Structures are given as structure tokens and as C-alpha cells.
Amino acid sequence: xxxxxxxxxxxxxxxxxxxxxxxxxxxxxxxxxxxxxxxxxxxxxxxxxxxxxxxxxxxxxxxxxxxxxxxxxxxxxxxxxxxxxxxxxxxxxxxxxxxxxxxxxxxxxxxxxxxxxxxxxxxxxxxxxxxxxxxxxxxxxxxxxxxxxxxxxxxxxxxxxxxxxxxxxxxxxxxxxxxxxxxxxxxxxxxxxxxxxxxxxxxxxxxxxxxxxxxxxxxxxxxxxxxxxxxxxxxxxxxxxxxxxxxxxxxxxxxxxxxxxxxxxxxxxxxxxxxxxxxxxxxxxxxxxxxxxxxxxxxxxx
Amino acid sequence: xxxxxxxxxxxxxxxxxxxxxxxxxxxxxxxxxxxxxxxxxxxxxxxxxxxxxxxxxxxxxxxxxxxxxxxxxxxxxxxxxxxxxxxxxxxxxxxxxxxxxxxxxxxxxxxxxxxxxxxxxxxxxxxxxxxxxxxxxxxxxxxxxxxxxxxxxxxxxxxxxxxxxxxxxxxxxxxxxxxxxxxxxxxxxxxxxxxxxxxxxxxxxxxxxxxxxxxxxxxxxxxxxxxxxxxxxxxxxxxxxxxxxxxxxxxxxxxxxxxxxxxxxxxxxxxxxxxx
Amino acid sequence: xxxxxxxxxxxxxxxxxxxxxxxxxxxxxxxxxxxxxxxxxxxxxxxxxxxxxxxxxxxxxxxxxxxxxxxxxxxxxxxxxxxxxxxxxxxxxxxxxxxxxxxxxxxxxxxxxxxxxxxxxxxxxxxxxxxxxxxxxxxxxxxxxxxxxxxxxxxxxxxxxxxxxxxxxxxxxxxxxxxxxxxxxxxxxxxxxxxxxxxxxxxxxxxxxxxxxxxxxxxxxxxxxxxxxxxxxxxxxxxxxxxxxxxxxxxxxxxxxxxxxxxxxxxxxxxxxxxxxxxxxxxxxxxxxxxxxxxxxxxxxxxxxxxxxxxxxxxxxxxxxxxxxxxxxxxxx
Numbered sequence: 001x002x003x004x005x006x007x008x009x010x011x012x013x014x015x016x017x018x019x020x021x022x023x024x025x026x027x028x029x030x031x032x033x034x035x036x037x038x039x040x041x042x043x044x045x046x047x048x049x050x051x052x053x054x055x056x057x058x059x060x061x062x063x064x065x066x067x068x069x070x071x072x073x074x075x076x077x078x079x080x081x082x083x084x085x086x087x088x089x090x091x092x093x094x095x096x097x098x099x100x101x102x103x104x105x106x107x108x109x110x111x112x113x114x115x116x117x118x119x120x121x122x123x124x125x126x127x128x129x130x131x132x133x134x135x136x137x138x139x140x141x142x143x144x145x146x147x148x149x150x151x152x153x154x155x156x157x158x159x160x161x162x163x164x165x166x167x168x169x170x171x172x173x174x175x176x177x178x179x180x181x182x183x184x185x186x187x188x189x190x191x192x193x194x195x196x197x198x199x200x201x202x203x204x205x206x207x208x209x210x211x212x213x214x215x216x217x218x219x220x221x222x223x224x225x226x227x228x229x230x231x232x233x234x235x236x237x238x239x240x241x242x243x244x245x246x247x248x249x250x251x252x253x254x255x256x257x258x259x260x261x262x263x264x265x266x267x268x269x270x271x272x273x274x275x276x277x278x279x280x281x282x283x284x285x286x287x288x289x290x291x292x293x294x295x296x297x298x299x300x301x302x
Numbered sequence: 303x304x305x306x307x308x309x310x311x312x313x314x315x316x317x318x319x320x321x322x323x324x325x326x327x328x329x330x331x332x333x334x335x336x337x338x339x340x341x342x343x344x345x346x347x348x349x350x351x352x353x354x355x356x357x358x359x360x361x362x363x364x365x366x367x368x369x370x371x372x373x374x375x376x377x378x379x380x381x382x383x384x385x386x387x388x389x390x391x392x393x394x395x396x397x398x399x400x401x402x403x404x405x406x407x408x409x410x411x412x413x414x415x416x417x418x419x420x421x422x423x424x425x426x427x428x429x430x431x432x433x434x435x436x437x438x439x440x441x442x443x444x445x446x447x448x449x450x451x452x453x454x455x456x457x458x459x460x461x462x463x464x465x466x467x468x469x470x471x472x473x474x475x476x477x478x479x480x481x482x483x484x485x486x487x488x489x490x491x492x493x494x495x496x497x498x499x500x501x502x503x504x505x506x507x508x509x510x511x512x513x514x515x516x517x518x519x520x521x522x523x524x525x526x527x528x529x530x531x532x533x534x535x536x537x538x539x540x541x542x543x544x545x546x547x548x549x550x551x552x553x554x555x556x557x558x559x560x561x562x563x564x565x566x567x568x569x570x571x572x573x574x575x576x577x578x
Numbered sequence: 579x580x581x582x583x584x585x586x587x588x589x590x591x592x593x594x595x596x597x598x599x600x601x602x603x604x605x606x607x608x609x610x611x612x613x614x615x616x617x618x619x620x621x622x623x624x625x626x627x628x629x630x631x632x633x634x635x636x637x638x639x640x641x642x643x644x645x646x647x648x649x650x651x652x653x654x655x656x657x658x659x660x661x662x663x664x665x666x667x668x669x670x671x672x673x674x675x676x677x678x679x680x681x682x683x684x685x686x687x688x689x690x691x692x693x694x695x696x697x698x699x700x701x702x703x704x705x706x707x708x709x710x711x712x713x714x715x716x717x718x719x720x721x722x723x724x725x726x727x728x729x730x731x732x733x734x735x736x737x738x739x740x741x742x743x744x745x746x747x748x749x750x751x752x753x754x755x756x757x758x759x760x761x762x763x764x765x766x767x768x769x770x771x772x773x774x775x776x777x778x779x780x781x782x783x784x785x786x787x788x789x790x791x792x793x794x795x796x797x798x799x800x801x802x803x804x805x806x807x808x809x810x811x812x813x814x815x816x817x818x819x820x821x822x823x824x825x826x827x828x829x830x831x832x833x834x835x836x837x838x839x840x841x842x843x844x845x846x847x848x849x850x851x852x853x854x855x856x857x858x859x860x861x862x863x864x865x866x867x868x869x870x871x872x873x874x875x876x877x878x879x880x881x882x883x884x885x886x887x888x889x890x891x892x893x894x895x896x897x898x899x900x901x902x903x904x905x906x907x908x909x910x911x
Contacts, residue, residue, distance in 0.1 A: 030896035031778075032714060037896035040803040058895060066803070066859070117714075187607055193639075195840070197808035197894050213845050215824060216358075216381050222824050223640040223837050253894035255810045256629070257608055310693040312823070312836065313644050313657050355646040355653045355834075356827050360850070380850030394653035396646075514853065541849045543823045546690040549839070550820035551846055553865075556873035561688065575793045577855045577865070 022072035034116035061085030079107035081247035083141030084281030085203035104144025109133035132248030198250035242290040245281035314396035345404030346429035353396035363426035375425035414442035420512025449492035493519035531569035598664035631816030660697035675728035677816030715887030726773025809840030811889035
């Protein structure tokens with residue numbers, strides 16, 4: 001048991017008992033040792049369900065949208081990537097900062113549950129860090145009301161050098177010939193079930209009504225065919241362009257293992273080249289690249 | 303094409319709109335037939351899937367029928383109904399059916415019947431009213447209580463004011479939520495009107511259909527007047543796609559509204575989840 | 579009882595492929611799925627279960643039903659005939675085999691026969707593979723399914739050290755094994771291996787009755803909070819059968835198709851005019867569990883869950899039907 005976990009439970013119990021918040025969102029143990037899914041605590045007596053371990057991967061920020069209409073204050077635990085999700089929602093005017101109490105966590109990195117399952121519980125210590133954590137530039141949350149860290153000040157992960165390996169997947173695809181690239185993407189997206197797990201977990205996908213939930217409009221057919229799946233993939237990638245916080249949740253939740261982050265990172269790489277280096281969800285004041293213009297923006301189409 | 307013996311229930315046949323009648327600013331009655339006459343002979347309360355092939359398909363109640371055609375009264379609420387309201391006589395449509403359980407015409411024999419309709423809700427109930435009129439000797443007193451938002455929104459005005467009042471042992475009472483300059487009749491909501499008229503429950507079965515909010519209050523009024531749960535029948539609507547109890551979406555508990563309904567007694571509805 | 583050496587299996591698949599399209603678990607893009615056997619390909623037969631259930635073979639993700647032409651007031655339509663191709667499905671597990679019987683109840687009974695499904699089902703022979711090992715996510719035995727013997731299949735296979743034992747269970751199965759007679763030998767007194775035991779189990783008796791009194795219970799609010807409302811569970815589930823009917827227009831012509839749909843999506847029950855009897859995640863999640871554990875048993879006499887574990891393996895937030903069943907039984911009414 002880590003002292004971080006004890007601190008989390010204590011803080012949650014305290015906030016709920018004193019009525020400062022009506023609900024605390026955190027993580028609890030799931031069906032297997034490698035799963036720590038979200039938990040919603042409303043009763044101070046339930047706070048012992050909260051856990052903190054290397055499988056607390058789920059980005060909790062998106063759940064705040066379920067309580068948009070509620071008057072009540074909610075507390076949630078935020079790792080570095082989750083905090084960027086909060087900034088994303090604030091910048092998109094989706095949540096009220098006053099109704100949220102953020103308990104930041106200096107995150108040492110999380111691990112991939114699927115890889116853990118494959119290795120087995122006896123080899124728990126060998127499970128590698130999740131890929132996204134290797135490129136994480138903000139392990140300490142950029143926004144919080146209070147910050148928790150391990151007693152004894154265990155060194156947290158150093159912020160990774162943003163460039164190292166971050167766009168390796170993109171470079172691999174860019175090096176392919178057009179035919180190879182087509183085979184790569186169709187091979188992936190032919191499997192797409194259009195379950196919308198990627199969209200539903202993404203903090204940047206926060207439209208009140210998504211166009212893919214309105215099949216009547218005719219923008220995208222409901223058939224699970226190559227062209228419609230591609231249309232969905234590219235549309236979503238373009239809709240989050242410049243706003244993607246690189247939490248990697250979309251790729252983690254995809255039941256078919258589609259390399260969604262490669263597509264998102266390609267767009268981020270292009271935006272960096274076109275409009276300058278930018279990291280979404282870090283600076284509340286900075287406008288996203290596609291949410292502003294500058295007079296010296298590249299103009300290739302005179 | 304495969305053997306004609308196996309009919310695919312999801313594929314419609316083509317038919318034609320031969321007549322369009324304007325009932326209200328947003329309700330029209332469409333008369334549909336096919337090359338071989340009436341596509342099928344529905345029981346009162348049954349449904350049909352009507353489509354404009356390049357727009358969409360939806361389930362509608364069959365409000366009436368003639369020897370060679372079916373009549374569907376359709377309110378303009380969405381994409382398909384919009385397109386239908388723009389269509390002209392002669393338009394080819396897709397039609398398949400009949401679906402649903404229809405009204406229990408056998409069990410209702412010999413009883414006095416009370417029909418309570420609101421707005422477009424009169425459309426399915428009308429099929430039963432006309433059936434009773436056609437088999438007049440099999441049924442007792444017929445009492446029709448109907449209301450709409452305004453005089454312009456009253457459906458089937460010809461039946462309400464000319465045909466039905468002339469039927470033997472039949473009474474028609476009409477109300478509107480709000481009258482206009484020329485309106486001489488009753489003003490007020492249907493549930494309150496029903497209570498005002500207080501039809502006696504003895505030997506009577508009530509059949510009601512209308513907007514969900516109206517049904518809710520009508521059921522409360524009926525309870526006050528002493529009607530038992532098995533004396534009240536209603537017909538529901540849900541989003542439907544297959545019409546044959548397979549696509550899953552119109553379920554109310556373990557019943558499919560397209561197959562086990564849309565006609566339910568209140569007693570049956572109380573056994574099912576409150577999800578409609 | 580016959581047997582075949584492991585190395586000879588591809589030849590048996592090839593023999594069957596001469597007269598039909600053979601679907602067998604193979605690796606593609608890092609996952610195991612049922613794919614047509616084309617002579618080579620990495621067989622993943624016997625390695626756990628496929629990511630996707632074989633329901634796609636009988637109830638495809640997308641299926642064109644009819645094509646139409648519209649010119650002003652005139653229109654016509656042409657039915658697309660149901661698939662008549664002969665197929666052999668090899669390597670299905672007992673859980674998925676039970677799911678086919680459940681799909682049969684849905685598509686072939688109760689007054690209407692779904693011709694698309696019937697044609698595919700009639701033209702497919704099914705060869706099941708017994709499980710010698712369960713995955714941690716398997717709980718088929720909780721529903722009375724025997725991992726060692728599938729129901730309603732033509733041939734049952736069991737993995738043994740050097741290969742497989744095979745037994746024909748129907749005349750069609752006999753015919754299939756006859757096609758590979760040169761590759762098969764008598765198994766003599768070889769014993770059928772013991773069926774797998776699952777580590778995950780849940781007591782399901784009484785859950786239908788318990789749920790009948792729980793429609794308005796606050797339990798559903800609590801359990802639906804973490805649900806994302808995506809369709810992953812429904813699309814990976816071998817018995818989920820909901821579909822939508824839509825059309826695709828191209829100028830004056832187009833086609834009407836049916837495709838998978840999910841009760842977890844917001845527009846599933848949304849009516850024209852806006853009224854939606856299941857407006858939030860809570861109603862939709864409740865409906866999903868009630869359908870699997872209460873409504874389907876009430877209507878067809880069997881649970882609609884086969885314990886394959888795919889939903890709880892892939893749910894992004896670990897919504898776990900075994901946990902729901904356990905908690906439902908413990909809830910006080």
C-alpha cells in the first residue's frame with residue numbers, strides 16, 4: 001500500500017464528511033490485478049475503495065461533462081495528463097472551474113494493463129511504462145487545488161524530452177510509400193467497429209451532440225465500411241486538431257487496437273511545423289493554433 | 303431473385319400515393335395502393351412501414367382502409383415526414399406490413415366503448431371506431447371524446463362533425479385547448495373534459511391515444527372515475543426500424559412494441575418497465 | 579471418433595476450402611479473428627478465443643438489402659439476394675456456439691424469419707473446438723455451457739498432444755469429415771481431454787427474478803456512472819443483435835442496408851420530434867443488463883450472456899457483468 005493511496009483516501013473522506021464536495025472521482029481495483037477503473041464515491045464510508053497504483057490509467061476529466069447541469073461540487077484526482085484534460089474542458093468552456101475541486105497527483109507514470117495481463121502477476125515489476133508516459137512532458141499537473149505526492153519525496157519521473165521518440169510512429173508511416181501507407185491505414189481501420197470508445201473517452205471530444213450521433217444528417221453513413229470508417233477517423237482527428245492533449249486514452253480504449261495516436265500525432269507534428277510549437281491543455285490562456293490566426297501564418301494558396 | 307416462396311420481411315414492395323388530404327396545418331392523410339390493389343388487409347390498430355425510397359422508412363398506424371387502399375395519417379415531425387408532406391399524388395413509395403397486434407376486436411364485442419384521443423393520437427383509434435361502425439351490431443354505445451390544441455389542429459373533421467354524430471347510438475364530444483374566433487365548442491384539456499363528462503365505467507372499455515403527457519393525465523382521470531386497469535387500452539409508439547421484433551430497439555421490457563404491441567391494456571403496461 | 583495430426587490440419591482446411599469458404603481463427607494486425615483460409619496465414623486456432631465473435635458471418639456488420647432507383651415520382655427497387663455461398667466455420671468455442679443458438683431464437687422465430695440470417699446459417703457448417711484451458715475472463719460454465727462440448731454444431735474437435743480428435747455430430751458433419759478421410763485416422767480408445775475449468779464464476783440462478791423487482795432501484799445510477807456509453811461491449815458481444823436500417827443515396831439511385839447498432843448510443847430510441855424514453859446513460863446501461871439477464875430469459879427461456887468475457891476484457895472502464903450479477907443478488911429491495 002502506498003502512502004499516496006492513504007493520502008487520497010484521507011482527503012476524499014475529509015472533503016465528503018465536511019460537505020465541501022458531493023462526490024469524489026478516483027480509481028478502484030477492478031476485476032483483475034491489472035485493472036484500476038474509475039470509481040465515484042458519494043459516501044465518506046466508501047473511501048477505502050480508492051486506490052493508487054500503476055494501473056490508474058483512466059483519464060477522469062471527461063466525466064465532469066456528465067455533471068454539467070448539477071449544482072454540486074465534485075472533487076477528482078488528476079495526474080499530469082488528466083489535468084491537461086481539465087484545461088482542455090475549461091478552454092472549451094465546457095465546465096465551471098468553481099464546481100470542481102482538483103486534487104493533483106505527481107504521477108510516476110502508469111502501465112499498460114494489457115501488457116501486464118500478458119506478462120502475468122508474478123512478473124508485475126517487469127511491466128513497462130505505458131508508451132505515452134515515455135513522452136510525457138507534464139508529469140506534474142498543470143492545474144490543481146492541492147497537490148499530493150508520495151511521503152519521503154520519492155523522485156518522480158523526469159519530464160521527458162518532448163522530441164525524443166514522440167513522433168517515431170508518425171515518422172515510420174511518413175517513410176512508407178503511398179501504397180504501403182494505404183495498406184497500413186486500411187488494414188487498421190477496416191477493423192474499426194465504430195463503437196466510439198475513442199470519442200467518448202476523449203476530453204477534446206466534448207460537443208453536446210456529436211455529428212456521428214445524428215445519422216439522419218447524412219454526413220456519415222452508419223455502415224461499417226472502409227470509406228465510412230475512414231471518414232469517421234479523419235473527421236475526429238481533424239475536429240480535435242490543435243486541441244489533442246496526447247493523453248493516449250483513445251488508443252488504449254480501442255477494442256481493436258487501432259493506432260489512433262499515430263494519426264493525432266501526425267496532425268500535431270504538422271501543426272508544430274506550420275504554426276509553431278504548441279502543447280494543448282497546458283496554458284489556460286494560450287489559444288489553440290486553429291483557434292486563432294496571425295498575420296504571418298503560412299499561406300500556400302495565393 | 304430467389305424463390306418467391308421465401309419473402310424477405312425487411313424488403314418493402316412499391317406502392318403509390320393516390321390521394322393526399324390536408325387534415326391540419328401539420329397533418330395529412332395519405333391514401334396508398336399498389337399495382338395489385340390494397341397491399342394487405344390490416345386489423346384495426348395495426349401498423350405499416352412506409353418509405354420514400356431515397357429518404358427513409360418509418361412505422362405509421364393505419365387509420366383507415368378502403369377496398370383498394372390504405373390510409374395513413376401522418377404528422378410532420380422529422381426528416382421523412384417532412385419529405386412526405388412535400389410529396390405529390392402519384393408518388394411511388396415503399397410499403398410493408400401489417401405489423402403489430404391490433405385492437406382486441408373480439409374481446410370488445412358487446413361492450414360500450416369510450417374513445418379518448420388527443421391530436422394525431424386519434425389516427426390509430428379511428429381505425430377501431432370505423433371497424434365498430436362497420437360491425438355496428440357487435441358493439442354497444444360508442445362515445446368519442448377528442449381534443450386538439452386548436453380548431454385548426456382537429457384531425458378528421460369530417461368524421462368528427464358529419465359522419466360519426468350520425469351513427470346510431472354514438473356520441474361525439476370535441477374540445478380544444480384554446481378556441482379561435484369562430485369556435486363555438488368546448489374549451490379545455492382532454493383529461494379535464496373527460497372528468498367533466500364522467501362516462502360511467504360499468505360495462506365500458508376505454509381506448510385512448512395521444513401525446514405522452516395527455517395519456518398520463520387521462521389515465522389519472524380514468525382512475526378517478528373508477529375504471530380498472532383492464533378496462534383501459536392504449537396504443538404506443540416507439541422508434542422502430544425492422545418492425546418484426548428483431549432489431550431490438552422498440553422493446554418495453556421483454557415485449558416488442560412492433561410485435562407484441564402497439565396495443566396494450568393498462569394492466570399489461572403496469573407489468574412492463576416505465577420506459578415509453 | 580477420428581483424429582488428425584496437427585501438421586495435417588492445414589490440408590484438412592484446404593480440402594474443405596475446395597467446396598466452401600473456410601473461416602478459421604488467424605492472426606491479423608496483432609489480433610486473432612475469423613478469416614477465410616487461403617492456404618497460408620498464421621493460424622491462431624486453439625490460442626484463447628478470437629477478439630471478435632463469429633456473429634459477423636451470420637449477421638454481418640453491414641448488409642445491403644435492396645437497391646433502388648428514384649426518378650421524380652417513379653421509383654423501383656431490386657432485392658439483393660441473400661448470400662448463398664457455402665461456408666465452414668472452424669474453431670468456434672462452446673460459448674460462441676451457444677450464441678448462435680441465441681441468435682437463431684432472435685432471427686428465426688416469433689412469426690418472422692430473417693432471410694439474410696437464415697440463408698447464411700443454412701449454408702454454414704460449424705466445427706467447434708473444445709477448450710482445454712480457460713482465459714481469466716471466461717465464465718461460460720456459469721451459464722451451464724460445457725467448454726468441452728459445444729451445442730448445435732456439426733463437428734466437435736478436441737485438442738490433444740499430437741493434434742486433434744474429431745467427432746461428427748450431424749449428417750453434415752459426417753460429410754465434412756468424409757471430405758478429409760485421407761487425412762483422418764481412427765482414434766481408437768483415445769480419451770477426450772478434460773474440459774477447461776474457469777477461474778471466474780458467478781451464480782446466476784435467481785438473478786432474473788431479482789431483477790424483476792429492481793427497475794427503479796438506485797443501483798443503476800451507481801453502476802452507470804463510469805460507463806462511457808460507447809458500443810464496445812455490444813459490438814464484441816456474440817449475442818448482441820440490434821441493428822439499424824439506413825440508406826445510402828447516390829443521385830437517383832441508392833441502396834438500403836442494415837448495419838449493427840448499439841443500445842448504448844443516444845439516438846437508439848430517440849423518436850422523430852425528440853422524445854427519448856432512454857435519455858441518459860443510466861437508462862441505456864440498465865436496459866442492456868436487463869435485456870441480457872431478464873428480458874431475454876423471460877421471452878426465450880435462456881440467458882443472453884454466454885460468459886465469453888469479451889465485454890469485461892475490452893470495456894475501457896471495466897464494467898463487469900459478473901460483478902453486476904453478484905451485486906444485483908446482494909442488493910436489498
